[in-house]
Amino acid sequence: xMIHGYxxxxxxxxxxxxxxxxxxxxGKKYFLKKYQTPVAPIDxxxxxxKTFAHNKELFEKFVATRKGxxxxxxxxxxxxxxxxxxxxxxxxxxxxxxxxxFVDGAISDDETxxxxxxxxxxxxxxxxxxxxxxxxxxxxxxxxxxDLKLKNVLLVRNKTGNYVxxxxxxxxxxxxxxxxxxIVGTIDYYSPELGEYADSEDDREEIxxxxxxxxxxxxxxxxxxxxxxxxxxEAVSLTERLEKRKxxxxxxxxxxxxxxxxxxxxxxxxxxxxxxxxxxxxxxxxPEARPTASEVLKRLREAEPVIEEPxxxxxxxxxxxxxxxxxxxxxxxxxxxxxxxxxxxxEDGRSASAEKDDIISLGFIKVTAPSxxxxxWPEHGLVFDLERIMSRxxxxxxxxxxxxxxGYNFYxxxxxxxxxxxxxxxxxxxxQKGEPSASPAPETPAAAPTPAPAEPAPxxxxAPETPAxxxEPAAPxxxxxxEEHDIEFDADGIRAxxxxxxxxxxxxxxxxxNFFTADGTCRFIRxxxxxxxxxxxxxx
Numbered sequence: 043x044m045i046h047g048y049x050x051x052x053x054x055x056x057x058x059x060x061x062x063x064x065x066x067x068x069g070k071k072y073f074l075k076k077y078q079t080p081v082a083p084i085d086x087x088x089x090x091x092k093t094f095a096h097n098k099e100l101f102e103k104f105v106a107t108r109k110g111x112x113x114x115x116x117x118x119x120x121x122x123x124x125x126x127x128x129x130x131x132x133x134x135x136x137x138x139x140x141x142x143x144f145v146d147g148a149i150s151d152d153e154t155x156x157x158x159x160x161x162x163x164x165x166x167x168x169x170x171x172x173x174x175x176x177x178x179x180x181x182x183x184x185x186x187x188x189d190l191k192l193k194n195v196l197l198v199r200n201k202t203g204n205y206v207x208x209x210x211x212x213x214x215x216x217x218x219x220x221x222x223x224x225i226v227g228t229i230d231y232y233s234p235e236l237g238e239y240a241d242s243e244d245d246r247e248e249i250x251x252x253x254x255x256x257x258x259x260x261x262x263x264x265x266x267x268x269x270x271x272x273x274x275x276e277a278v279s280l281t282e283r284l285e286k287r288k289x290x291x292x293x294x295x296x297x298x299x300x301x302x303x304x305x306x307x308x309x310x311x312x313x314x315x316x317x318x319x320x321x322x323x324x325x326x327x328x329p330e331a332r333p334t335a336s337e338v339l340k341r342l343r344e345a346e347p348v349i350e351e352p353x354x355x356x357x358x359x360x361x362x363x364x365x366x367x368x369x370x371x372x373x374x375x376x377x378x379x380x381x382x383x384x385x386x387x388x389e390d391g392r393s394a395s396a397e398k399d400d401i402i403s404l405g406f407i408k409v410t411a412p413s414x415x416x417x418x419w420p421e422h423g424l425v426f427d428l429e430r431i432m433s434r435x436x437x438x439x440x441x442x443x444x445x446x447x448x449g450y451n452f453y454x455x456x457x458x459x460x461x462x463x464x465x466x467x468x469x470x471x472x473x474q475k476g477e478p479s480a481s482p483a484p485e486t487p488a489a490a491p492t493p494a495p496a497e498p499a500p501x502x503x504x505a506p507e508t509p510a511x512x513x514e515p516a517a518p519x520x521x522x523x524x525e526e527h528d529i530e531f532d533a534d535g536i537r538a539x540x541x542x543x544x545x546x547x548x549x550x551x552x553x554x555x556n557f558f559t560a561d562g563t564c565r566f567i568r569x570x571x572x573x574x575x576x577x578x579x580x581x582x
Contacts, residue, residue, distance in 0.1 A: 045065070045074070045134055045139070046132045046134060046139070047067055048065035048066070048067045048072060048074060048141060049065055049066050049067065050063050050064070050065045050074075051064050051065060051066055051071075052064040052065075054076065057075070059075060059077055059078065059213050060075070060076050060077045060078030060079070060137070061075075061076045061078070062074060062075050062076070063076075064144065065141070070143065070144075071143070071144035071146075072141045072142065072143060072144055073141070073142050073143070073144050073145075074139060074140070074141050075128075075139065075140045075141075075142075075213075076134070076137050076138075076139045077104075077137060077138045077139070077140075077213075078137075080097065080100045080101045080104050081101060081136045081137050081138075082097075082098065082101045082133065082136040082137075082138075083097040083098050083101070083136070084136055101138075104138065105131075105133075105138050107216060107217075107220070107222065108131065108138065108140070109131055110217070111185055111212055111215045111216065111217070112127055112128050112131060112140070112212070114183050114185065114217075115127045115180060115183065115185065115212065116129075117183070118179045118180075118182070118183065119179070123208075124172045124173075124175065124176040124206060124207065124208050124209060125176045125179060125180065125208070125209050126142055126143070126145055126196065126208050126209065126210040127142065127212065128140035128141060128142045128212075129141060129142060129143060142210075145196060145198060145208060145210075147198045147199040147200055147201070148196050148197070148198050148208075149196075149197040149198065149199065151193055154192065154193075154197055155272070157197060157205075158197070158268075158269060158272065159272060161205065163270070163314065165204075165205055166269045166270060167342065168204070168205070168206065169197070169205060169206065169207045169269060170207070170266055170269060170342055171339065171342050171343070172206045172207045172208075173195050173207040173209065173262065173265070174262065174335055174338045174339040174342060175339055176207070176208070176209040177190075177209060177258060177262060177335045177338075178334075178335035178336050178338075178339055180209065180215075181255045181258070181334070181335045184217055184218050184219065185212075185215055185216070185217055185218070186215060186216055186217075186218055186253070186254070186255050186257065186258060187209070187212065187214070187215050187258050187261075188214040188215055188216065188225065188226065188227050188257070188258070189211060189213065189214040189215075189226070189227045189228055189231075190231060190258050190261035190262055190265065191228045191230065191231040191261065191265070192265055192268055193211075194209070194210050194211040195207050195208070195209060195210075195262075195265055196208040196209075196210050214226050214227060218254065218255060221250055221253070225239060225250060225253060227261070229295060230264075230274070230293075230295060231261040231264055231265075232261075232295065232297040233253070233256070233257040233260035233261060233297060233329070234260070234297045234300045234301050234327050235249070235252040235253050235257060235329060236253055236257050236297070237295070237297035237298065237301060238252075238301060239252075239253060252329065254329060255334075255335070256329035256330070256332045256334075257329065258335075259324050259329075259332045259333065259334070259335065259338065260297075260324060260325060260329075260332065262324065262335075262338070263320075263321050263323075263324025263325045263332075264296060264325070266317070266320070266321050266324070267308070267309065267312070267321050267325075270309075270311065270312045270314075270317055270321075271309035271311040271312055272311065273309065274296060275296060275306040275307060275308060275309060275321075275325065276306070276307055276309075277294065277299040277304050277305065277306060277307065278304065278305040278306070278307045279304060279305075280294065280299070280302075280304055281302050281303070281304060283302070284298070284299070284302055284304070296325070300325075300327040301327075306325055308321060308322055308390055308391045310390070312391075313389065314346060315346065315347055315371045315372055315387050315388065315389055315390075315391060316341070316342075316344060316345075316346050316347065317391075318389065318390055318391030319387065319391040319392075319393060320333070320338065320341050320342070320391075321391065322391040322392070324338065346371075346372075347371060347372025347373075347374065347387045348372055349362060349365065349370070349371075349372060349373045350373055350374055350375050352375070352384070352398075352401070353375055353382040353398075354432065354435075354437040355382070355414075355437060356382070356398045356401075356437075357412070357413055357437050357438050357453065358398065358401060358402070358407050359407055359408045359552075360373075360401075360406060360407060360408070361405070361406055361407055361408045364405050364406055365406050368388075368404070368405075368406070369388045369389045369390065370386055370387065370388055370389075370406070371387055371388065371389050372386070372387035373385070373386055373387070374387070376395070382398075383395060383396065383397050383398075384396045384397075384398075384400075384401060408552060412438045412439065412440045412453060413438060414438055415428055415431070415438060415439045416439050416440050416441050416450070417441075418441075418450075418464075418473070419441055419448050419464075421448075422448070422464045423475060423476055424464060424467065424468070424473040424474070424475065424476060425473060425474055425475070425476035426439075426467075426472065426473050427471060427472055427473060427474065430471060430472060431452065431472050434472075435454050436452045436453060436454055437453055437454060438452075438453045439451060439452045439453065440453075442461060444461055444562065444564060445562065447463060447562060448464075449461055449462055449463045449464065450462050450464075450467070451564075451566075452472075458565065458566055458567060458568070458571065459564075459565060459566040460563060460564070460565045461562070461563050461564035461565070462563065463562065463563070466563065519542065519543040520533060520536065520543060520544055521543075521544055521545045521546050521555070522546070523546075523555075523569075523578065524546060524553045524569070526553070527553070527569040528580060528581050529569060529572065529573060529578040529579065529580055529581060530578060530579060530581055531544070531572075531577065531578045532576060532577060532578055532579055535575075535576040535577050535578075536557070536577050538576075539557075539575065539577060540559050540560075541557040541558060541559055541577070542558055542559060542560050543557075543558050544556060544557045544558065544577075545558075547566065552568060553569070554566055554567055554568040554569060554572075555567055555569075555572060557577070
């Protein structure tokens with residue numbers, strides 16, 4: 043059978059829009075769609091003039107809208123692309139018919155669930171990107187698809203064996219500034235605003251103003267959730283009325299959940315914070331709070347969140363195990379007008395702002411280094427160059443006396459510390475001579491770089507100009523590791539780093555080790571860092 047130059051190769055089948063069939067022309071395969079309503083009225087005397095004119099106007103406006111949408115989308119869609127748009131329209135009898143090139147490799151509706159379950163997250167990412175990219179192109183032309191659902195984001199296996207998503211079925215599509223008298227869609231995938239419109243009998247024109255391209259974003263969010271979890275989202279809880287509705291076997295659609303003041307739950311099957319957070323935002327009840335198609339595409343391309351190191355001045359040592367146990371999968375430093383804080387990201391897609399005190403109260407820290415920088419010992423007469431010190435990664439310091447020598451422990455954000463004598467600080471330009479708080483010793487060429495106090499302690503008098511010997515010389519050069527660390531020290535590795543001995547110590551409740559260089563400089567190193575720096579190795 044021939045129809046407008048197309049040879050039918052299948053029987054007409056009933057569908058939601060009317061009827062569909064497969065045809066061929068010029069050696070190519072096509073998909074035909076014949077619309078059941080509206081139809082062109084037949085002037086056979088059965089209709090009065092007014093009804094005839096009304097029905098004719100409805101049909102002509104429908105055809106004009108369909109052709110207008112198709113013509114516009116053709117400017118961004120080509121053969122084999124991710125938008126499948128009719129390539130031909132015509133009137134057959136009194137019915138409007140569209141013809142589109144047949145899509146090879148399309149997965150049938152019956153196979154979709156099983157195929158999705160077999161795909162990796164990386165493949166699903168490609169599906170989501172192609173779907174979002176196609177929708178972005180459609181939205182860029184001022185068009186609302188209006189009927190996004192799993193069946194209308196066609197799953198296609200291409201010639202290379204990869205799966206892509208193709209946007210199809212623009213039957214209900216319209217220009218955003220030319221809404222039809224009746225806006226339709228598929229009830230399972232209604233946005234809250236479209237559901238409100240469909241439920242209302244009064245003020246429909248006002249409610250229709252709420253329906254924008256963000257309605258498509260909500261529907262696409264439901265599709266993404268299905269891709270990753272194998273089902274649409276469920277409610278966190280239901281009102282008594284909705285519980286009764288559910289008990290009667292009626293479907294409680296997502297838009298009904300939100301319009302009843304309840305919340306949707308992102309499935310724990312979605313392990314990625316990036317995807318869970320994106321879908322949560324796409325399913326926001328407020329259309330204005332949903333991302334645009336362009337923003338969806340951008341967020342799909344972003345990397346997974348990571349737990350960044352805290353702001354240096356906060357001197358926090360993160361307990362990443364505690365954060366993981368609380369479901370935290372990311373922490374981002376936030377700088378808002380010079381105020382430093384954090385954004386915590388959870389596995390279920392939630393995000394929360396947090397100050398330094400919040401991180402501490404949540405139990406996400408192991409220990410804190412001393413807060414801020416100490417004042418120099420009065421007798422040293424030093425002035426710290428804090429800008430240079432902080433540029434080298436140090437976040438705080440404290441005065442410390444080691445083997446009778448007064449110096450300073452400088453801390454990094456990971457709680458590792460380095461002991462500096464005053465002359466070393468000067469040599470490294472971390473400090474310079476300033477007005478001493480105590481009377482300085484007379485300047486003599488033979489004097490050590492650090493001026494002696496007015497009444498020098500014996501230890502200072504005895505301090506030689508050459509590097510001081512390691513403290514406690516009677517102690518073993520390399521201590522025994524803490525039993526719970528299950529490590530053994532590598533003497534060669536320790537010497538290669540310039541250390542001459544180490545001792546067990548605790549800092550802020552954390553068991554670790556002080557490593558000493560020949561000049562008495564000390565650095566606190568935790569067990570895991572000792573292994574990373576090849577100062578020690580795991581026994582097992």
